[in-house]
Amino acid sequence: MDAKFILIVEDNPDDEEMTIKSLSQAGITNDVQVVRDGVEALDFLFGTGAFAGRDTARMPTVVLLDLKLPKLNGIDVLSRMRQHELTRTIPVVILTSSSEDEDMVKSYNSGANSYVRKPVVFADFARVVSQLGLYWMLLNQVPGKQPLN
Amino acid sequence: MKQSMSHGRLVLAAALLAACAARPVVAWAGDAEAAELSQQQVEAAYLYKFGSYVTWPDKAFAGPDSPIVIGVAGADTLADDLASMVAGRSIGTRPVVVRRIHDGELPDGVHILFIGGARAAQSGNLFEASHGRPILVVTEGEDGLAEGGAVSFILVDDRVRFDVALNAVQQNGLKLSALLLSVAHTVNGAKP
Amino acid sequence: MKPRIRLSSVRYKLFVGVLLTNIAALLVTGLSLMAYDLHTLKSTLTTDLTTQAALIGRACVPALQFDDAKVANDNLALLQARPHIDAAALYNSKGVIFASYSRAGAQAASFPQLPDVDSVTFIGEYVVVNQRIVDNNEIVGSIYLHAHYDLYQRIRTYTGILLAVGSLALLISLLLSTWLQRTVTKPILDITKLAQQVVEKGDYSPRAKKSTDDEIGYLVDAFNRMLSEIGGRTEALEASNQELSHEIAERKNAEDEIRRLNTELEARVQERTNKLQEINSELEAFSYSVSHDLRAPLRAIDGFSQALLTEFGGQLDEKMQHYLHRIKSGTARMGQLIEDLLNLSRISRLELVWREVDLSALGNHVLQELQQREPERKMNISVWDGIMVRADQRLLRVALENLLGNAWKFTGKTEQARIELGMLQEGERRIVFVRDNGAGFDMAYADKLFGAFQRLHGVHEFPGTGIGLATVQRIVARHGGRIWCQASPGKGATFFFTLQAESHPGAGTGSEPLRSG
Numbered sequence: 001m002d003a004k005f006i007l008i009v010e011d012n013p014d015d016e017e018m019t020i021k022s023l024s025q026a027g028i029t030n031d032v033q034v035v036r037d038g039v040e041a042l043d044f045l046f047g048t049g050a051f052a053g054r055d056t057a058r059m060p061t062v063v064l065l066d067l068k069l070p071k072l073n074g075i076d077v078l079s080r081m082r083q084h085e086l087t088r089t090i091p092v093v094i095l096t097s098s099s100e101d102e103d104m105v106k107s108y109n110s111g112a113n114s115y116v117r118k119p120v121v122f123a124d125f126a127r128v129v130s131q132l133g134l135y136w137m138l139l140n141q142v143p144g145k146q147p148l149n
Numbered sequence: 150m151k152q153s154m155s156h157g158r159l160v161l162a163a164a165l166l167a168a169c170a171a172r173p174v175v176a177w178a179g180d181a182e183a184a185e186l187s188q189q190q191v192e193a194a195y196l197y198k199f200g201s202y203v204t205w206p207d208k209a210f211a212g213p214d215s216p217i218v219i220g221v222a223g224a225d226t227l228a229d230d231l232a233s234m235v236a237g238r239s240i241g242t243r244p245v246v247v248r249r250i251h252d253g254e255l256p257d258g259v260h261i262l263f264i265g266g267a268r269a270a271q272s273g274n275l276f277e278a279s280h281g282r283p284i285l286v287v288t289e290g291e292d293g294l295a296e297g298g299a300v301s302f303i304l305v306d307d308r309v310r311f312d313v314a315l316n317a318v319q320q321n322g323l324k325l326s327a328l329l330l331s332v333a334h335t336v337n338g339a340k341p
Numbered sequence: 342m343k344p345r346i347r348l349s350s351v352r353y354k355l356f357v358g359v360l361l362t363n364i365a366a367l368l369v370t371g372l373s374l375m376a377y378d379l380h381t382l383k384s385t386l387t388t389d390l391t392t393q394a395a396l397i398g399r400a401c402v403p404a405l406q407f408d409d410a411k412v413a414n415d416n417l418a419l420l421q422a423r424p425h426i427d428a429a430a431l432y433n434s435k436g437v438i439f440a441s442y443s444r445a446g447a448q449a450a451s452f453p454q455l456p457d458v459d460s461v462t463f464i465g466e467y468v469v470v471n472q473r474i475v476d477n478n479e480i481v482g483s484i485y486l487h488a489h490y491d492l493y494q495r496i497r498t499y500t501g502i503l504l505a506v507g508s509l510a511l512l513i514s515l516l517l518s519t520w521l522q523r524t525v526t527k528p529i530l531d532i533t534k535l536a537q538q539v540v541e542k543g544d545y546s547p548r549a550k551k552s553t554d555d556e557i558g559y560l561v562d563a564f565n566r567m568l569s570e571i572g573g574r575t576e577a578l579e580a581s582n583q584e585l586s587h588e589i590a591e592r593k594n595a596e597d598e599i600r601r602l603n604t605e606l607e608a609r610v611q612e613r614t615n616k617l618q619e620i621n622s623e624l625e626a627f628s629y630s631v632s633h634d635l636r637a638p639l640r641a642i643d644g645f646s647q648a649l650l651t652e653f654g655g656q657l658d659e660k661m662q663h664y665l666h667r668i669k670s671g672t673a674r675m676g677q678l679i680e681d682l683l684n685l686s687r688i689s690r691l692e693l694v695w696r697e698v699d700l701s702a703l704g705n706h707v708l709q710e711l712q713q714r715e716p717e718r719k720m721n722i723s724v725w726d727g728i729m730v731r732a733d734q735r736l737l738r739v740a741l742e743n744l745l746g747n748a749w750k751f752t753g754k755t756e757q758a759r760i761e762l763g764m765l766q767e768g769e770r771r772i773v774f775v776r777d778n779g780a781g782f783d784m785a786y787a788d789k790l791f792g793a794f795q796r797l798h799g800v801h802e803f804p805g806t807g808i809g810l811a812t813v814q815r816i817v818a819r820h821g822g823r824i825w826c827q828a829s830p831g832k833g834a835t836f837f838f839t840l841q842a843e844s845h846p847g848a849g850t851g852s853e854p855l856r857s858g
Binding site for chain 3: 018021096097098100101118121122123
């Protein structure tokens, strides 16, 4: 399967649904894979655990990563991804409720491509997510991959 | 020879030396050995020395410096010896004079009268003339005193000694020194 | 090492002195006496012997003159009555021995061959007399006498006497010395002993006994005076020393107490700090939780309300839609409140970074942002040029955002709105002010102005959370400064603040207002 897809790492089902809703409202209908914690995210990416046997050649175009996650937090997931050859170049956008400077600095230091705060107001949230989706899915070029259109 | 003589003694010694006809004192011994004195010479010396032991009454002399006159009768040689012996000598302050008493001459002004043995027999008048006068009458021989002498020379062991008859001395108003009596052979009459 | 005083030295010296004096006196006296006696003996002997010789000579004159050796011998034999004359000889005028005498018992005398000149000769213990016999200025002979006298015996006797007297003198000296020691030396020795005691024991209380009224008595008095003087001074010194050591001990106790209190305080501070850190970290966790977890439900409420409106708008009546809008505005407001609270807490926790900040430039920047947000508003802006302050730039920016933002907000209904940012110099103090001609407020409520969630205007009139001025006040306080205001309703408000008690030379004091769009 050559279709681009987005990996959403989000433990809050409300945020998950709103993110997906926002993306679809922006016209981004690509496949979306959702995982609920850090361990699951890494299992998915490396084809281990519950995702054993998954074709790891097929990687998400962008990962929307929450920071506050069960089991393994966002910064740890990001660090593992940046250490591994397979996942090193995958764009990672931190999508979080935290507006703490410390979190932002940590994220960038660990190799985040972007840091986006989730606004409380849905309209703002939808705007941010749709912009992100458009940018990463349609405009951004990743080494070895041809952009769509 | 010691030289520790005082000044006074030096003067005396000088006088004595002069008296000894300038003979040194050490020459005494030689002098003694040279000549053995004759009896007459000894007797002459004794006569002269008697003068020192006799005290005459003051009237016997004319003055304090009047000489002591020794008269010699009947002994010319002795008289000569005596004369030469007393020449320049004195007893005390008085010079000594020797006078020969010739025969028949009276012993006037004589203080000591020696009557030699040779004349004694015929000299009775001399004894008599002397009697009671301040004259020391000296004779010779054992009999001298008996004849009237006050002092008489005798020979004892070949040495000249003399006897003294004190009464004869006293009769003539004379005094004899005890020192003289101590050396007399015998003293008759009064005790010394 | 302490020099040992020789107690015996004075006594010893006195003793030796007395002894030596005595011995010297005795020696001189004894020797003088002996010399005088020997001299007298000799001259007496000389006189005696020469007289004897003269007498015998005189007696022997007739014997010599009339050559009577017997009489001469008899005369010489009379010398038997003079036991010290050992031998005698009579020489005649020719220098030949005429008579002789040897005392019975005496060893056979040897007579000189020749008579000697007049002389008295002492040979050791013997005396030899030669004398001429002169009669009537004539030498009639010479007499020789040989006598002994007890020279050595006499010397021995004298020596014996000297020794005996010396011993006696020594004894007397000893007694004298003892007496001297008792009357003269003893007081000195007592003082010496006392001095030694004082030196060894450091006790100044004993006194020397005054037993005499002489120089030693004076010495005793002087010594006693000196002792009492020293004793007094020592006591004073000891007292002051004791006082001092007492003071030192007290001070040490106080220091110990202070140290103990300090330690306690440190422990308490540490404890408090620990607690504070605990609370801080709890607060941080709380903030984080607020930041994340409180907002997520709000987002859901807003999001799903929006979804209802968007997806089912046609099925909802007007009232339903109104309620959904009310829900949405409530969540938005709460989101803003959470945001402001988080800012406030962040300001409190942030570590200050002091540096020179161009307040004029910062103010202009903030006002430009406000203008961009509402480009339709016409605002008369006056920012003084070159205001330099020493502050944390991030916090100062937040403060200006709030103050200028307020000014912007409260001039929203004012014709010919005007905002001024400037600085006053009041002695050493520099006061930054933000002035507007907006709505203003009643000064009666000024004290409530800087508390969190305090608002003087209705939300509908001027929107806001009431946290802005609280935030500014905290920022100013963190810079060691003070904030106050001057306002009246309808005539605008002026906010003044200082950043630090001390002034900052080199900071610009531009007075020409800068006008910008």
